[in-house]
Structure formats: C-alpha cells, structure tokens
Amino acid sequence: MAFTFHGGIHIDEHKTTRRCLVETMPPPKSVSIPLSQHIGAHAVPVVKVGDTVDKGQVIGVIEKGLGCPVHASVSGKVTAITEKNAANGMKIRNIVIANDGEERLSPDIKPWGKSLADTTTEEIIEIIRAAGISGMGGATFPTYAKIQSALGKVERIIVNCAECEPYITANHRLLLENPEAVINGLKILMKAFGLRESEIAVEDNKLDAINKLENRLVGSKMIHVRVLKTKYPQGDERQLIYALTGRELPVGKLPADVGCCVFNAETCAAIFNAFAEGMPLIERIVTVDGDCIKRPRNLLVPLGTSFTDIMHCCGGLIRSLKKIVSGGPMMGVSQWDKDGVVTKGTSAILFFSEKAENRYEQPPTCIRCGRCVRACPMRLMPNYLATFASQGKLEQCEEFDVIACVECGSCSYSCPGHVPIVQYIRAAKGQINDRKRAQAAALANSQVNPEKG
Numbered sequence: 001m002a003f004t005f006h007g008g009i010h011i012d013e014h015k016t017t018r019r020c021l022v023e024t025m026p027p028p029k030s031v032s033i034p035l036s037q038h039i040g041a042h043a044v045p046v047v048k049v050g051d052t053v054d055k056g057q058v059i060g061v062i063e064k065g066l067g068c069p070v071h072a073s074v075s076g077k078v079t080a081i082t083e084k085n086a087a088n089g090m091k092i093r094n095i096v097i098a099n100d101g102e103e104r105l106s107p108d109i110k111p112w113g114k115s116l117a118d119t120t121t122e123e124i125i126e127i128i129r130a131a132g133i134s135g136m137g138g139a140t141f142p143t144y145a146k147i148q149s150a151l152g153k154v155e156r157i158i159v160n161c162a163e164c165e166p167y168i169t170a171n172h173r174l175l176l177e178n179p180e181a182v183i184n185g186l187k188i189l190m191k192a193f194g195l196r197e198s199e200i201a202v203e204d205n206k207l208d209a210i211n212k213l214e215n216r217l218v219g220s221k222m223i224h225v226r227v228l229k230t231k232y233p234q235g236d237e238r239q240l241i242y243a244l245t246g247r248e249l250p251v252g253k254l255p256a257d258v259g260c261c262v263f264n265a266e267t268c269a270a271i272f273n274a275f276a277e278g279m280p281l282i283e284r285i286v287t288v289d290g291d292c293i294k295r296p297r298n299l300l301v302p303l304g305t306s307f308t309d310i311m312h313c314c315g316g317l318i319r320s321l322k323k324i325v326s327g328g329p330m331m332g333v334s335q336w337d338k339d340g341v342v343t344k345g346t347s348a349i350l351f352f353s354e355k356a357e358n359r360y361e362q363p364p365t366c367i368r369c370g371r372c373v374r375a376c377p378m379r380l381m382p383n384y385l386a387t388f389a390s391q392g393k394l395e396q397c398e399e400f401d402v403i404a405c406v407e408c409g410s411c412s413y414s415c416p417g418h419v420p421i422v423q424y425i426r427a428a429k430g431q432i433n434d435r436k437r438a439q440a441a442a443l444a445n446s447q448v449n450p451e452k453g
Ligand code: SF4
Pocket: 375, 376, 377, 378, 379, 380, 381, 382, 404, 405, 406, 407, 408, 409, 410, 411, 412, 421, 422, 425
C-alpha cells in the first residue's frame, strides 16, 4: 500500500530527464558564489580581490548567529566581491572567481579520521557545519542547526525522495546512480540522533529507484523504504509526515515537535561526502529542462555557475525564452535574468517559452466549482482566501487561517477559472507578516523608550 495525504493534485509530470544520467558539467570560466545561500546570517568574506583560492577552500564565514560557511567551487583567482540579485530578488554579495582550470584541491580537505562508531554527535554536527551543508531540497535551512534543535525529540528520520514537482529528476537520478551515498548519509544522521530505525520515502512513479534501494537494503532492520502515492505536494514536509505517520504538524511547529526530522536525499549524500572525503558542499545535481532548452539534462554543477553557462552546456535555446524558473514550476522562483547562479538550494533550472507560460493570460474568474478546496492539502478554503486577499481584507484572511498555507500552488493549478490564488495568498501573507513585524518593533521601541509611547 502506498502512503498518501488529504487533498493534493495529479499534475503532468514532464519528467523528460528521468533517464538522463547525471553528467559532470565542464567547469565554467568563472563562478559567482553568493555569500548567503541559506536561511540565516550572510557569510563574511575571508578572501580579497587578487587572492588565489583552491577548490573547497573556505571563502566566507559566519561571524555570528545561524548560517553556513561558503567554499570555493573551483580553483583560481578572486576577481571581484560584488553585489548581485539573488534568486529571491535580494541583493547579496558574491565572490567572483576566475577558474584557472587546475582543479587544485584545498589541503584542508581530508577524510574524517575516525569510524562512525567512534564519532560523537557533536563531531558529526561540526563536520556538517564546517562543510557548509544546508537543506538541498530548496528550504536551505542550515543542516547542523536543524540537527541541534531536534536532538532528543526525534524518533525517526525520514529521507524525502518524493520529488513531487514536475520536471525535476535530480533526486531520482541520485537514488539510481549513487544510492549508497544517500543510505550512508542517513546512517550518519541516525548515529547523530542515536536512532535504530529510519525511513527513505519515494513516490511510486520511481519504481526503478525503489527497487534499487530495496535491493541495497535487503535484510536491513534499520532502514525501511516507504512507497508514497504519486501526488503533489507529497514532498512538502507536512504532507510527508502525515502520509507516513498520520501525525498532523500544527502551524508554527517543527517536524521534531511530532517526533520526526526530514532530510532531502541530496543533503544526505552531501553529509556522506563530508564525512568520507572531507568534501564541503561545492556542487550539486541540477535538472535542466523546459520547452526552450535544446538538450534537457541532469548536470553536476559547481555552485556559482551562471544559468547562461548552463544553458550553453545544454545546447542553447530552441525557441524564444519567456521565463527562467529556479526550482520546480509549482514552488520555484522566476528569475531576474540569465546571470542568476546555481546555489545550494537549486534543484532545477527551467527555461520556458511564451507557449508554456500563457496559462494565466485569460481574465481570472471564480466559477465556484470548489476544486481548489478539494486540492488543498492544508484543508483551507483557497477560493475565500483569494477573494479576501485580492480585496486587501487581511483580517478575514487571518480568520480563514491564511498563515497555514504552504504555498504549494495546488489550488491555482486546479482552478478552471485561472484565478492566481497562490499569488494572492502569498501577497496577503507577506503583508500580514510585515504588519506583525512592524507591531513587534513598535512594542519593543515603546518598552525601551516608555516616555515616547
Ligand atoms: S491554499 Fe495554500 S496550501 Fe492550500 S492548495 Fe493553495 S497554495 Fe496549497
């Protein structure tokens, strides 16, 4: 029996790259590495223009608070430290490195010297922190901090291999081509948490990967393969936990609050690479697809590689480009320009033409069919939320629990009236959060300066 959740939608998968082996991209002439690729503080550069750097060398560190160090993904010379637009539109400082083509590895990169059995939880956390690993499914939360905050609360780890967004096949290929890295990464995490059992969860549209994992894990009492029904958004943490455990994750709570910790498959592989080889997170698998790209592929790409370089590596464009999306078409982010770069959270880059993008060009009209309500995995009423949000009625949005929306886009996708529901909801959530932040700042200010209040 395949595990599943309430609501959700069945989408055209467009997984044209499912049989495309992961190919290592020829290193680009230069990379532009953002000093923030994760949730938390921005890293501070520890190199300067003109410095020669080695591949894997630390080039940015976190001085205070939550965050991950940043490493050079190629060897070469630092040519600039400059601000650029990130995928989310924020200005972020980047370290630009001209690749010298020598692939000279930093002498700091060496395997962890002890066996896993002799390695403590604190040591595992430090290996993961030093390797700069953050969630590679798109959430980009620093992995060391996720482990720290969940210690003592978790009874099972779930490796998330749902990969439910259309087009993306990076995790699927990883499971087929290097399942050991995922399994070994999970074992390292289980050691850190002191767990004896955990699960790898895969949607049933990846039967070859399920078979591969089951063959590798024959007789294992520690790691179980769980088959999920193929349905969007099965990869959302809440839906995944509900599908496997029946536990509902309340809004504002973390998976550890219901005894679970969820890690992406490629994050597990990165943890294994850090432990076994001392290799920091400097490259990742990216699915390159969309109706504009000549040769859709799965590429292993150095972090900081530009979308333009990737486009050329895939044969260029075969029709006029309307939009580039970083991530999947449902929850990914439209890009500002072709000079965006691959970061730790970039699972896919999709190049779309006008034809693929004309879905919302008809005037939106709600015909009260209720499909969005049936599709919503969070049991919300997206039609009402869209109406309130479009009219600026934030109080009503809050009453109808808008903050619980996980922005999966299932409602918009299933809407025959082409109502851009999730866009309305996202805007309303942003305004509500801005208002709350302003209220909190005003309160803090009045407490510090009571005479002004
Ligand atoms: S309301 Fe939010 S959670 Fe529900 S389907 Fe729409 S985007 Fe997904």
